Amino acid sequence: MNEARHLAQLNIGRFRYPTDDPHMADFMNNLDLVNGLAERSTGFVWRLKDDSGNATSFRPFPDPNMAVNLSVWESVEALERFVWQTVHKRFYGRRPEWFEYIDGPHLVMWWVPAGHRPALEEAKERLEYLAAHGPSDHAFGWDSVPAAQLWKTARCAAPRGQAA
Numbered sequence: 001m002n003e004a005r006h007l008a009q010l011n012i013g014r015f016r017y018p019t020d021d022p023h024m025a026d027f028m029n030n031l032d033l034v035n036g037l038a039e040r041s042t043g044f045v046w047r048l049k050d051d052s053g054n055a056t057s058f059r060p061f062p063d064p065n066m067a068v069n070l071s072v073w074e075s076v077e078a079l080e081r082f083v084w085q086t087v088h089k090r091f092y093g094r095r096p097e098w099f100e101y102i103d104g105p106h107l108v109m110w111w112v113p114a115g116h117r118p119a120l121e122e123a124k125e126r127l128e129y130l131a132a133h134g135p136s137d138h139a140f141g142w143d144s145v146p147a148a149q150l151w152k153t154a155r156c157a158a159p160r161g162q163a164a
Contacts (some may be wrong), residue, residue, distance in 0.1 A: 004114035006045055007073045010123035011107040013099035015065045019056055027098045031056070034088055038071065041086070043078020045161070047071035060120040067099075070123050072112065076145050079109075104131045108139050120159055 017023045031054045047164035048070040050057045058068055069079055073079040082088055108127040112118060 003017055006114050006116070007076055007079055007109055008070070008112045008116075008118045008119075008126075009073070009079060009107065009109045009122070010068060010070045010127055012069075012102070012127065013065060013067050013095065013106060014102060015067055016100055023125045026094070026132070028056075030063065030091060034091060037088065038082055039094055041078065041082045043074040045072040045074060048120070053088055058120060060124055065100075068123070070118065070120060072117065076109075080142075105141060107141055109141065109145070110139050111137075115163070 015024070019028055035047065035049070035054055038047060048055050048058065048068070055068055055070065059066065072077075073082075083092065102142060105127060108123070108130045110126050126139040129136075130141065133139075133142035135141060
């Protein structure tokens with residue numbers, strides 16, 4: 001019998017401006033909307049958040065402008081539906097307005113036992129592993145998940161020709 005498992009994901013971005021800068025207003029003003037939609041989505045399990053209800057105060061990287069989003073979903077399909085078939089897609093498409101280009105992976109996914117809430121250190125390790133070793137069972141991206149189909153057709157064009 002297989003142990004129940006969920007999908008953990010970490011995505012990172014380096015803010016172009018301070019979060020209180022007018023250039024960041026659309027992003028910051030819509031965090032509650034997008035995060036609330038995630039939490040109401042079928043298949044959502046958990047997300048990292050601070051007292052404000054979002055994760056913008058977490059800074060697990062040496063770069064103080066690096067933002068993180070860490071969540072757990074019941075399946076790849078549940079995460080994929082939220083990312084590509086909700087208003088989230090519109091904001092994802094606007095990421096170059098708010099985030100700088102990152103050389104290397106900005107998203108990592110991995111399987112966790114149902115009920116596990118990954119710590120930021122665990123998530124960072126998975127991202128670093130993916131960057132150093134490429135996709136594996138330990139850490140992977142959209143292109144390593146055969147069941148993931150929406151990202152292939154619904155994703156927005158990535159900056160500088162990089163895969164989203």
